[in-house]
Amino acid sequence: LSTYVAMDAPVKFVAVKLRNQSGRSRRLSVTGYWELVLGEWRHANLMHIVTEKDPDSGALFARNAYSRHSPGRIVFAQVSEPRQTVTGNRTEFIGRNGSLADPAALRRTRLSGKTGAGLDPCAALQTEIELADGQEREIVFVVGAAEDSDEARRLVLRFGGPASARHALE
DSSP: OEEEEOSSSSEEEEEEEEEOOSSSOEEEEEEEEEEOOOSSOHHHHGGGEEEEEOTTTOOEEEEETTOSSOTTOEEEEEESSSSOEEEEEHHHHHOTTOBTTBOGGGGSSSOOOOOSSSSOEEEEEEEEEEEOTTOEEEEEEEEEEESSHHHHHHHHHHHOSHHHHHHHHO
16 A cells, blocks of 8 residues: 655545455455545534535545635545445445444445435545456555646546556656
């Protein structure tokens, strides 16, 4: 696991490199989770945060139109794999009486896709991959902030794949 930021953009990378040495093919899910604040205090802003899956980029977008400092700003999260499920609902992800040490979402086969207003907001993305014996794969989660949706899409396009993430690291 490597975590780093781009030097020239407000983007953070979480790169997970997996190698299958089990002697057989494996099917795995990889999940990224971030709590969203989009303001000074989480408890004061969570009712104003709206999440959505962007149809153009496939990224999960979040915004707080009531933010005092930047009401148009978009926070985004994306995973490099094309097959993914998402949720913008922290309560669903953690589960009733659950905890981040053992979230309910990891006992399911996929995330619900639920996004919108009035949720306990989060950004969670999950992808399922298959690794043949001896195969190695890198999955990259990209999280960032942009002034608006168009800039967020450009950043996702620019940094969304493993090659772009490696280039940013170099």
